[in-house]
Amino acid sequence: MTFPRSLKQSVALVTGWLTKQRASFVWRFTLLYTALLITLIAVAFFVLYQLSVGEISRSYQQQIQFITQQQRVFNQQMSPSEYLTQFTNQAEQLTNLILAYEDKNATYGRLTSLPNHIASCPAQTTFLVDNTNDLRLYSGCIESLSNGRLLVAFDDENLYFLQTQFLRAGVLALLLTLGLGILSGRYLSTQFLSRIKHINDTAKIIQSGDLGARVTVSDRQDEFDLLAGYINRMLNQLEDSFHAVSGVTDAIAHDLRTPLGRLRLRLESHLTTLPEHPINESQLQEMLEELDHILTTFSAMLELSRLEHKQAHSHFNLVDINQVAEDVIDLIQPLAQDKQQALSFIASRPCYLQGDKTLIFRAMFNALENACKYTPSGGVIELLTTTAGFIVKDNGPGIPDEFKDQVLQRLFRLESSRTSPGYGLGFPLIKAIAQFHHGKIELKDNHPGLQVHVTLNMSHPIENKKDAVCSKS
Structure with missing residues (x-):
């Protein structure tokens, strides 16, 4: 048996349309919504029929x-x-x-x-x-x-008439329910689809390269608005990460180009004059120090990445925060004396924190070193330990409010010329160490100067709770 070509084409069109509609959320939602309404009305009419006719x-x-x-x-x-x-x-x-x-x-x-x-x-x-x-x-x-x-x-005449009228009313009600279900289901699903379509359109814009596109959030604060808020926050983080990666690349190219170029010039100069003037030990030592400084920068960046991704292998023990502070003061004291800075230490009552002693030492040292670096000669620097971390205060130039979040990003420096020594890894490393200990870092004004508040709140279980709390002096 053969079918006309037009009939085959019509069947193919209908089949394709049904396949396309079945894949649509609007179609499936409308069918489900209408089926539920019809089932509800049918059950209600069946119960009424049994209770009457x-x-x-x-x-x-x-x-x-x-x-x-x-x-x-x-x-x-x-x-x-x-x-x-x-x-x-x-x-x-x-x-x-x-x-x-x-x-x-x-x-x-x-x-x-x-x-x-x-x-x-x-x-x-x-x-x-x-x-x-x-x-x-x-x-x-x-x-x-x-x-x-x-x-x-x-x-049976009256009963038959009543049955007929009841069935007619039931069929009419089902038809009305079908029409109402299709219209209302189509409207509701279209509303949902429009919100989803807006999200898809935003994703396409972002995929094309416009990272500033965001999903519109209405005043209704429904589930779609909550989803849009989460997506926008995720996009903000991705955009910040993209700009951070771009900034890191530029900063690395800018900061390391000078020492690497200087090191290459030295090697080239020594190669050209090697027969007449052999390289002595002091010259090799200078080039080695230059190379060590570059390698130290890369090591700090790798360590920062491991800390940010919680991949550092650290052993957490009870740490005497006051003892760590005293060790840091002994190490940083010569640097403060060279600049004739007044460095003081105010210890809290005897207190132990659960954490990594080496990382806590490094965070405290970086904070003090940064204070000594930017505080002018004759300035005042103060270190205070607390029951949850430490605070470093100085009376230097401070940091403007609009840059306090940016200085916590790696390789960001306030100096656009980037002529002073350093690579912008001090605050990011302190932040990573604090977050690794489930804490945080806050930068506040000291009027004048800067206050660095580092909190180390460990949530790891402690076997000896008596040693985990600060004792009363």
């Missing part, structure tokens, strides 16, 4: 069963004449039921004869009765008695 039908059936049993008992206990008398009286009194009795002589009741092909009780048969040129629909059954047959039936 079904209850009436069951009531009629119970009446037929009761009268059938009653007439069987009367037929067994009464004589034929007595039974006919009571039957005639009951047939006239019952207006909602039809009673007819047929024996060998005649038919009694509200029918002139019993219809053929009527089922025996308790099964029921629907049949037509002509009452004064009015065809009526009845449902009933025939019960065989000792002297004849008994017909018990009820008028």
Whole structure:
């Protein structure tokens, strides 16, 4: 059997459209929403049908069963004449039921004869009765008695009309529900899809290279707005990371170009003059120190990356923060004396922190070294230990508020010329060490100068809790 080409094309178009719609969230949501509505209305109509039409039908059936049993008992206990008398009286009194009795002589009741092909009780048969040129629909059954047959039936016309009206109302309600479900489901899903489409459009813009694009957040603060907020914050972090990587690349190229270029010139100069002027030990020592300084910078950057990604292999123990501070003061004191700076230390009461002693020492040393570097001669530098970390104060130039977040990024320096020694790794390393200890670093104004607050809040379990808290002096 072959199909016309146009029919095949139509089937292919319909199949393709259905496949495309099935893959759409709007289509699936609309179908599911409409199906749930139709199921709910169908269940509600079924319950109402059973409580109304079904209850009436069951009531009629119970009446037929009761009268059938009653007439069987009367037929067994009464004589034929007595039974006919009571039957005639009951047939006239019952207006909602039809009673007819047929024996060998005649038919009694509200029918002139019993219809053929009527089922025996308790099964029921629907049949037509002509009452004064009015065809009526009845449902009933025939019960065989000792002297004849008994017909018990009820008028099924009203019940049939009620069933028909109920079914019509049910079909109409389902059709209305279907239309309402499709329209409302389409509207709701379209609203959802528009929000998702906006997110997809923003992602396409970012993919094209515009890192400044963001998802619009409405005032409703619903789930989509929360998602948009998370996406925007993630994009901000990615953009900051991208700019940080770009800035790091530029800073490395700028800062290391000079020492590497200077080292190359020295080597080239010594190579050209090597026969007349051999390289002496002091010259080799200077070049070695230059190279060590460059390698130290790269090592610091690698260590900073490991700390930021929680990959450093450290052993956490109880650390006496005051003892670490005293060691740092002893090491940094000559540098402060060279610049005639007043360096003081205020210790907290005896206190132990859970952490890595080497990393804490390095963070404290970097903070003090940075203070000595930027505080002018004759300045004042103060180190204070706390129950959760340490504070370094100086009366130097300080850091403007708009740069306090940027100086915590690696290789960022306030000097655009980048002529002073250093590579901008001091504060980022302190930040990484603090975060590695589940703490933080805060930069505050000292009016004048800068305050560096480093908090080391360890959440690691401690076996000896008595040693983990600060003792009272």
